[in-house]
Amino acid sequence: MQSKPTTIKxxxxxxxxxxxxxxxxxxxxxxxxAVTKEKxxxxxxxxxxxxxxxxxxxxxxxxxxxxVILPELSEYFFSVAISAIEDEAIKKNYTVIFAQSHDxxxxxxxxxxxxxxxxxxxxxxxxxxxxxxxxxxxxxxxxNIPVVFFDRIPPLKNVHYVACSLESATVKAVNYLLKKxxxxxxxINGPSTLYASEERKDGYMRAIAFNRLKFDPSLVVNCxxxxxxxxxxxxxxxxxxxxxTAIVVFxxxxxxxxxxxxxxxxxxNDYDIVSYSNLPIISYLxxxxxxxxxxxxxxxxxxxxNILLDLIHSPNSENRAYYNTIVESDLIxxxxxx
Amino acid sequence: MQSKPTTIKxxxxxxxxxxxxxxxxxxxxxxxxAVTKEKxxxxxxxxxxxxxxxxxxxxxxxxxxxxVILPELSEYFFSVAISAIEDEAIKKNYTVIFAQSHDxxxxxxxxxxxxxxxxxxxxxxxxxxxxxxxxxxxxxxxxNIPVVFFDRIPPLKNVHYVACSLESATVKAVNYLLKKxxxxxxxINGPSTLYASEERKDGYMRAIAFNRLKFDPSLVVNCxxxxxxxxxxxxxxxxxxxxxTAIVVFxxxxxxxxxxxxxxxxxxNDYDIVSYSNLPIISYLxxxxxxxxxxxxxxxxxxxxNILLDLIHSPNSENRAYYNTIVESDLIxxxxxx
DNA sequence: ACAAATTAATCAAACGTTTGCGATGTCTTT
DNA sequence: AAAGACATCGCAAACGTTTGATTAATTTGT
Numbered sequence: 001m002q003s004k005p006t007t008i009k010x011x012x013x014x015x016x017x018x019x020x021x022x023x024x025x026x027x028x029x030x031x032x033x034a035v036t037k038e039k040x041x042x043x044x045x046x047x048x049x050x051x052x053x054x055x056x057x058x059x060x061x062x063x064x065x066x067x068v069i070l071p072e073l074s075e076y077f078f079s080v081a082i083s084a085i086e087d088e089a090i091k092k093n094y095t096v097i098f099a100q101s102h103d104x105x106x107x108x109x110x111x112x113x114x115x116x117x118x119x120x121x122x123x124x125x126x127x128x129x130x131x132x133x134x135x136x137x138x139x140x141x142x143x144n145i146p147v148v149f150f151d152r153i154p155p156l157k158n159v160h161y162v163a164c165s166l167e168s169a170t171v172k173a174v175n176y177l178l179k180k181x182x183x184x185x186x187x188i189n190g191p192s193t194l195y196a197s198e199e200r201k202d203g204y205m206r207a208i209a210f211n212r213l214k215f216d217p218s219l220v221v222n223c224x225x226x227x228x229x230x231x232x233x234x235x236x237x238x239x240x241x242x243x244x245t246a247i248v249v250f251x252x253x254x255x256x257x258x259x260x261x262x263x264x265x266x267x268x269n270d271y272d273i274v275s276y277s278n279l280p281i282i283s284y285l286x287x288x289x290x291x292x293x294x295x296x297x298x299x300x301x302x303x304x305x306n307i308l309l310d311l312i313h314s315p316n317s318e319n320r321a322y323y324n325t326i327v328e329s330d331l332i333x334x335x336x337x338x
Numbered sequence: 339m340q341s342k343p344t345t346i347k348x349x350x351x352x353x354x355x356x357x358x359x360x361x362x363x364x365x366x367x368x369x370x371x372a373v374t375k376e377k378x379x380x381x382x383x384x385x386x387x388x389x390x391x392x393x394x395x396x397x398x399x400x401x402x403x404x405x406v407i408l409p410e411l412s413e414y415f416f417s418v419a420i421s422a423i424e425d426e427a428i429k430k431n432y433t434v435i436f437a438q439s440h441d442x443x444x445x446x447x448x449x450x451x452x453x454x455x456x457x458x459x460x461x462x463x464x465x466x467x468x469x470x471x472x473x474x475x476x477x478x479x480x481x482n483i484p485v486v487f488f489d490r491i492p493p494l495k496n497v498h499y500v501a502c503s504l505e506s507a508t509v510k511a512v513n514y515l516l517k518k519x520x521x522x523x524x525x526i527n528g529p530s531t532l533y534a535s536e537e538r539k540d541g542y543m544r545a546i547a548f549n550r551l552k553f554d555p556s557l558v559v560n561c562x563x564x565x566x567x568x569x570x571x572x573x574x575x576x577x578x579x580x581x582x583t584a585i586v587v588f589x590x591x592x593x594x595x596x597x598x599x600x601x602x603x604x605x606x607n608d609y610d611i612v613s614y615s616n617l618p619i620i621s622y623l624x625x626x627x628x629x630x631x632x633x634x635x636x637x638x639x640x641x642x643x644n645i646l647l648d649l650i651h652s653p654n655s656e657n658r659a660y661y662n663t664i665v666e667s668d669l670i671x672x673x674x675x676x
Numbered sequence: 677a678c679a680a681a682t683t684a685a686t687c688a689a690a691c692g693t694t695t696g697c698g699a700t701g702t703c704t705t706t
Numbered sequence: 707a708a709a710g711a712c713a714t715c716g717c718a719a720a721c722g723t724t725t726g727a728t729t730a731a732t733t734t735g736t
Contacts, residue, residue: 055722058396079417393692
């Protein structure tokens with residue numbers, strides 16, 4: 001017995017007034033009398049009236065929906081970030097739809113298209129590893145759909161974004177290691193295509209230069225972030241002429257690979273490791289990185305969501321400034337290895 | 339220069355045919371001539387026509403959207419499950435909207451209401467810790483919105499659900515410990531209000547009984563799943579008259595608390611620990627649980643999504659059988675402690 | 677007491693798409 | 707050549723809600 005949902009029309013019919021009056025009555029429009037308004041609300045409640053959202057959205061041309069495209073939801077960072085996004089969205093009565101690119105460029109392009117078809121009011125994006133072109137986002141401009149990038153941001157100027165300053169974080173990390181007495185510091189970086197890799201390298205070089213040390217390019221190796229790739233990268237250091245005593249690693253996942261590998265080789269105590277992400281789990285490891293860069297995923301998600309909602313609500317001034325928000329990252333020091 | 343999106347009407351006007359023909363042409367309706375069809379498609383493409391989803395949804399009374407309500411997205415289990423749900427949904431051209439109850443009953447009630455207003459075609463739910471009433475779901479029946487529960491399921495008969503058999507998993511776990519020679523096995527269980535706690539206890543008792551051992555109630559303690567609660571629960575065992583040599587722990591998060599505590603007390607080697615969840619991170623620990631119950635979050639999400647899509651598509655027969663799907667959980671043996 | 681202002685409610689159009697039915701026109705069949 | 711069969715397309719209604727323009731009724735100001 002699926003009762004057809006009550007509509008405004010039906011309420012109007014019963015009350016012998018026009019649908020527009022019902023609509024206005026429910027919205028507390030001043031031009032509806034107090035008594036009529038009350039009658040409308042009473043009947044609406046007793047008939048269990050629920051506005052047909054699809055009709056409203058269609059009518060208004062707004063969806064009260066923001067889309068989120070990210071690489072992989074099951075990664076801790078993104079799951080926390082989207083959790084924050086949802087928390088912010090629901091406060092403003094928006095809903096969130098999301099989709100995963102699984103780090104594939106073509107999938108990402110498809111998803112942007114799909115989000116556009118869904119007529120989302122705005123889009124939050126963390127780009128895929130593979131993405132190096134960005135025209136699929138530009139199309140959204142002509143549809144007046146604002147986009148805010150977060151964490152994995154494109155190397156463009158005229159976009160809104162929220163991201164961590166990985167460069168300054170890396171400076172902190174390297175400085176920390178230098179202060180601890182290390183003089184040869186290795187770095188297992190990500191793929192060179194990633195902007196985040198560039199930032200890490202820049203930070204590394206800046207810290208080295210600042211401390212008047214010589215930069216040795218062979219101490220910075222790229223890595224595809226897989227376990228095998230990590231092992232290969234580590235090999236670079238094992239027989240290095242200036243064997244590093246500390247290693248800065250792209251993120252905690254890679255750090256885990258590296259630690260497992262080093263333990264197998266029984267050289268784990270020869271290295272101090274610093275990493276990124278600050279996974280909560282890290283503190284439970286016996287041979288954990290001695291420090292990890294906290295990138296504040298919840299905060300990033302929160303800020304990105306608020307900026308997007310701001311863009312959605314503000315009248316679109318032609319040449320608005322771009323939001324370029326940097327979340328300062330912190331170096332979290334773990335307990336020292338015994 | 340936000341160009342208004344192209345509409346069917348506009349295509350019709352340019353081609354001097356009726357909107358209905360355009361609509362039919364784009365859908366390959368047989369009653370449209372091949373040449374006209376071609377003209378329509380060509381123009382649609384060149385004008386970058388995108389169907390207005392809101393209008394279609396409104397017209398059809400369907401949203402091609404499924405809602406997901408779960409306690410906490412940043413928990414590994416749920417992030418993987420919803421990732422699977424999204425993967426399945428997108429295959430069938432559905433989109434996913436989700437919201438978190440944060441384990442609060444009242445929030446859950448609100449969200450169900452909101453999903454209903456959004457006119458989702460179906461709903462996937464993992465209920466909150468606090469939820470013990472279920473009438474907020476029953477209202478969905480009258481709106482013909484199917485609901486499939488997964489993992490955290492209500493103790494009701496007439497609902498669709500997908501869940502793990504935690505009881506049989508616990509039997510496996512206890513049997514494994516017995517086979518290893520343990521004769522006194524402790525259990526740190528969850529809150530007694532949780533159905534999942536009941537299942538674990540039942541499994542524990544069944545395994546004990548099956549092996550003709552005596553059940554000692556003081557060996558099973560409840561715990562609120564916090565770190566302090568875990569420490570308190572562990573205290574029960576430290577001076578027990580039949581001190582257990584192995585402990586079955588509610589999940590891996592609790593296991594981590596316990597391990598940290600035991601390491602501090604330097605008694606970590608006195609216990610074999612078995613846990614639930616099989617977090618990927620566990621294998622990196624030095625003193626990891628010797629086994630963990632894998633609950634296959636991806637599989638559960640996948641099955642739940644497919645069942646829901648099935649329900650959405652099948653004509654709603656009045657008295658349909660309820661899907662009660664049990665995903666067999668497995669005991670994953672980790673490498674033995676050295 | 678009469679025009680002007682205020683209040684209360686209605687009308688009708690609009691949003692973009694789909695779909696049953698009816699209207700042409702052409703082609704085949706006997 | 708008439709009748710049906712078929713192919714191709716248009717008409718118009720419908721989905722539920724919102725909103726600018728209007729009307730009608732009432733109150734106010736002078």
